Amino acid sequence: MPELPEVETTRRGIEPHIVGKRIKALHVRQPKLRWPVPDAIHQAEGKKLQAVERRGKYLLFRFSSGTIIAHLGMSGSMRIIAKGEPPMFHDHVDMECSDGTTLRYCDPRRFGAWLWTTDDPLQHALIEKLGPEPLTDAFNVDYLLEKAKGRKSAVKTFIMDSHVVVGVGNIYANEALFMAGIHPKRAAGRVSEARYEKLVQAIKTVLAASIEMGGTTLRDFVGGDGKPGYFKQTLRVYGRAGQPCLTCKAPLTEIRLGQRSTVFCKLCQT
Known part of the structure; x- marks a missing residue:
């Protein structure tokens, strides 16, 4: 998608x-x-x-x-x-x-x-309840901490909720959590302020980089010029299950979380 x-x-x-x-x-x-x-x-x-x-x-x-x-x-x-x-x-x-x-x-x-x-x-009914745009100042650590209070759901599911923040799809959630060193199954309400600070920055970084590189090449997507995106070439974890972590060289693990493929490093993400 x-x-x-x-x-x-x-x-x-x-x-x-x-x-x-x-x-x-x-x-x-x-x-x-x-x-x-x-x-x-x-x-x-x-x-x-x-x-x-x-x-x-x-x-x-x-x-x-x-x-x-x-x-x-x-x-x-x-x-x-x-x-x-x-x-x-x-x-x-x-x-x-x-x-x-x-x-x-x-x-x-x-x-x-x-x-x-x-x-x-x-x-419009389809738009009015959407969360903030991730690349704006409205998406920050204070906002995310407030939204996460008491949440028992997995942090990966939390950041993929469009009512929390728009645009953090499965690929980008995998990548941002790896960059921030956060285990995808950790409860959203049990992530520290320091870690959310890293996660906010990671989400902004990974999305901005993907936009600059033309999106992520998947089976169906092509850009407005008919050309595919090229961000897939830089993915650190998504689609790399079983391959060595680019940081510690341990094999990456894949699980299903919210019916989505979730790839992470057991050593780098806690």
Whole structure:
């Protein structure tokens, strides 16, 4: 599933090609996504796209008359296509600009979304209860300590909760916990302030690095330019079960935690 770095990479990739341009037409070839694409979305036609923003894993296409809220789902991608490029079977939505520039949305599993709102999109039911953005000052050790009080759930599950903080998907949770030296099964309420200080910084570091490198290459993800991300080349623990820890050389351990693959070092993470 595309995570925050992949979505931000997509946003940065498509933004310079379409912002400031007038939308000629929205071609919805398959309206049956995770939620039906509403007819009201065509209110964007004829309007100038003012901005492409991101909140969590949602992309917000802002117009004077409203906002398109889009989500990539499990396997979705967006890219700028060449003029006249015919759609393939899984290409469900095209946003065609008046100059011919076209943003194409592909979603083989159809778990993504294209929605429309005329209200403040940040107050939309899908967005309003999301936790802070991890790369902002709002995500800090004091905030995380307060949210963790009394929590018995595993710290890895805790930081992957989008109501606590957005964008810390499975890969990035594995990597950040390794960088901070924290065992993924440790109870969130039993992590010290000093360790949370390290974890906050690790989360910021790993997400920022992934964004700069274009996201993490998985089976389905490609960036807004159609190219894969390359952060996978730098992963320290995720996908390396049984291989030597890059710090102590002990074999890395893999367990299932919250139905997700969790890889860690028994010696470096306590």
